[in-house]
Amino acid sequence: MHAYRSHDCGALRLDNAGTEVRLSGWIHRKRDHGNLLFVDLRDNYGLTQCVVDVSGEIFPILEGLSLESVITVTGKVVKRSDETINKNIPTGEVELYIATLDVQSRADALPMPVNQDAGYPEEIRLKYRFLDLRREDMHRNILLRNSVISSIRRRMNDQGFAEFQTPILTASSPEGARDFLVPSRLHPGQFYALPQAPQQFKQLLMISGFDRYFQIAPCFRDEDARADRSPGEFYQLDFEMAFVTQEDVFNAIEPVLHGVFEEFADGRKVAPAPFPRIAYADAMRKYGTDKPDLRNPLEMSDVTDQFRGSGFKVFAGMIEKDENVRVFAIPGPKGGSRAFCDRMNSWAQSEGQPGMGYIFFRDGEGAGPVAKNIGPERTATIRDGLGLGDGDAVFFVAGVPKAFSAFAAAARTKLGQDLELIDDNEFKFCWIVDFPMFEFNEQDRKVDFSHNPFSMPQGGMDALENEAPLSILAYQYDIVCNGIELSSGAIRNHLPEVMYKAFEIAGHGPEVVDERFGGMINALKLGAPPHGGSAPGIDRIVMLLAGTSNIREVIAFPMNQMAQDLMMGAPAQVSERQLADVHIEVVMPEAEEE
Numbered sequence: 068m069h070a071y072r073s074h075d076c077g078a079l080r081l082d083n084a085g086t087e088v089r090l091s092g093w094i095h096r097k098r099d100h101g102n103l104l105f106v107d108l109r110d111n112y113g114l115t116q117c118v119v120d121v122s123g124e125i126f127p128i129l130e131g132l133s134l135e136s137v138i139t140v141t142g143k144v145v146k147r148s149d150e151t152i153n154k155n156i157p158t159g160e161v162e163l164y165i166a167t168l169d170v171q172s173r174a175d176a177l178p179m180p181v182n183q184d185a186g187y188p189e190e191i192r193l194k195y196r197f198l199d200l201r202r203e204d205m206h207r208n209i210l211l212r213n214s215v216i217s218s219i220r221r222r223m224n225d226q227g228f229a230e231f232q233t234p235i236l237t238a239s240s241p242e243g244a245r246d247f248l249v250p251s252r253l254h255p256g257q258f259y260a261l262p263q264a265p266q267q268f269k270q271l272l273m274i275s276g277f278d279r280y281f282q283i284a285p286c287f288r289d290e291d292a293r294a295d296r297s298p299g300e301f302y303q304l305d306f307e308m309a310f311v312t313q314e315d316v317f318n319a320i321e322p323v324l325h326g327v328f329e330e331f332a333d334g335r336k337v338a339p340a341p342f343p344r345i346a347y348a349d350a351m352r353k354y355g356t357d358k359p360d361l362r363n364p365l366e367m368s369d370v371t372d373q374f375r376g377s378g379f380k381v382f383a384g385m386i387e388k389d390e391n392v393r394v395f396a397i398p399g400p401k402g403g404s405r406a407f408c409d410r411m412n413s414w415a416q417s418e419g420q421p422g423m424g425y426i427f428f429r430d431g432e433g434a435g436p437v438a439k440n441i442g443p444e445r446t447a448t449i450r451d452g453l454g455l456g457d458g459d460a461v462f463f464v465a466g467v468p469k470a471f472s473a474f475a476a477a478a479r480t481k482l483g484q485d486l487e488l489i490d491d492n493e494f495k496f497c498w499i500v501d502f503p504m505f506e507f508n509e510q511d512r513k514v515d516f517s518h519n520p521f522s523m524p525q526g527g528m529d530a531l532e533n534e535a536p537l538s539i540l541a542y543q544y545d546i547v548c549n550g551i552e553l554s555s556g557a558i559r560n561h562l563p564e565v566m567y568k569a570f571e572i573a574g575h576g577p578e579v580v581d582e583r584f585g586g587m588i589n590a591l592k593l594g595a596p597p598h599g600g601s602a603p604g605i606d607r608i609v610m611l612l613a614g615t616s617n618i619r620e621v622i623a624f625p626m627n628q629m630a631q632d633l634m635m636g637a638p639a640q641v642s643e644r645q646l647a648d649v650h651i652e653v654v655m656p657e658a659e660e661e
Contacts, residue, residue: 077113081160083144091139116162125168135174142166194633208621212609222323228279233268245289250649261287267587269307273598274590281306297618298630307600316599328494331612335492342496355476360550361495363483370396379440382465391467398453399460403427424463496548504541518543522557531568556601563591
């Protein structure tokens with residue numbers, strides 16, 4: 068028999084009864100029933116109940132061991148009596164009567180429990196992450212992550228993608244966030260950067276003549292944490308394809324994503340492919356965001372004309388003063404009570420807004436201050452346009468859309484949740500397409516790239532030369548699931564003259580392109596195919612499938628929100644010798660005077 072185990076702790080079944088086996092694992096729980104001591108033994112695969120008689124020599128040893136000590140037990144598998152069968156675990160029909168015990172490792176007093184979720188603060192959980200990962204939910208999440216990545220890799224291979232690895236030490240490149248810099252020992256005063264994404268390398272692979280590339284790529288960005296974004300590093304399914312249109316990219320990745328979600332949905336619904344394509348402008352108008360949750364059926368409508376010149380002076384005055392002001396209506400089906408509307412108004416105030424206008428409908432008429440001020444005819448037009456009736460309500464946001472869109476999106480989500488319109492047991496995808504190529508940078512008072520400078524503008528050089536920059540759209544797209552952006556992507560600009568012109572519009576001369584993107588522009592000058600791709604986030608995919616809203620719950624060893632590894636003590640100071648090796652002198656910021 069093997070020194071540590073003949074079976075794992077999740078393997079024993081009724082047909083093992085009567086056989087001698089050996090198990091190794093952690094003491095999960097102990098229960099002293101007087102004449103018998105029951106021990107739940109746990110390993111990666113499951114849990115088995117083990118039993119020792121109080122009269123035996125093993126009893127005092129086992130009784131003295133703390134939870135999470137590691138032991139090896141050998142003994143006979145016995146069928147449990149009918150009244151003691153545990154139907155909640157796969158091994159619940161049998162138990163192991165311990166004949167011999169070997170203590171592999173004794174555990175000290177635990178800083179946090181493993182066999183229960185006591186709601187310990189994240190700081191403790193991250194400092195003792197190895198303990199946290201023993202807990203059932205966390206252990207399951209990390210195993211799910213492994214299974215998801217294995218499934219993605221298999222599906223990408225089946226689609227004809229070849230897996231390549233791109234460099235980790237590379238040149239600094241503006242990808243929209245701060246770089247992590249690595250000083251060079253051999254080249255004093257010069258620095259490598261950790262890649263924010265393999266963007267240029269994967270394009271260079273297409274230019275090198277490869278046709279379909281992918282990798283489960285680590286990316287590094289020095290940016291603040293959010294619930295759905297880990298600081299420091301993250302992983303993405305990075306892929307690129309040659310000789311493709313935007314639709315070709317969609318058709319290649321949709322079966323992969325849909326298949327993975329169906330495989331791990333665990334009874335939840337997955338909306339079928341093809342995924343809806345929604346233009347960016349339509350998404351902002353209907354949902355107030357370019358990351359819409361399509362489980363929420365509510366869509367906003369522009370009702371500016373119904374308030375123009377109306378008796379509701381607050382909105383009417385805003386419209387008269389600024390032609391860019393719009394009034395958007397958000398329907399609230401079954402929300403037609405003053406109490407519900409007042410709660411929404413209070414919520415809006417808690418979000419920093421002065422309040423939230425509303426109309427609720429009863430007895431065939433609109434009620435509330437807004438309805439009273441705009442009159443029955445305008446109220447009826449709004450009601451009929453939105454398909455509302457008695458028992459329903461409508462809520463209003465007003466201003467310049469760019470300024471109020473975030474609040475409008477939050478209000479739509481709040482209504483969807485409070486009116487129980489969102490099915491939590493469903494995954495709904497969509498593509499957001501037709502992003503603007505450029506935007507106006509208010510701070511610098513200039514035209515700037517709005518998304519990715521390497522994207523192909525719709526209309527190519529002709530559009531760049533003959534259209535107003537802010538009207539030009541790009542072959543850029545995002546994939547969104549349940550309101551979470553999984554990735555951005557684009558059909559790339561493979562023509563050097565188009566790249567030079569696009570950067571010129573954004574205020575950068577050819578010398579900037581040559582200096583900052585020399586490797587890329589030189590490659591484009593030597594024969595580049597049309598190509599495009601995307602990079603869905605692995606962490607976010609697993610987060611959705613695990614049913615958690617915190618991305619740190621699906622990463623084995625994440626940093627905290629302050630970008631610190633509490634377990635390993637990073638970041639940390641290094642020795643003067645290490646600094647000297649890389650020609651670095653630390654200059655600490657001066658303390659602010661009180």
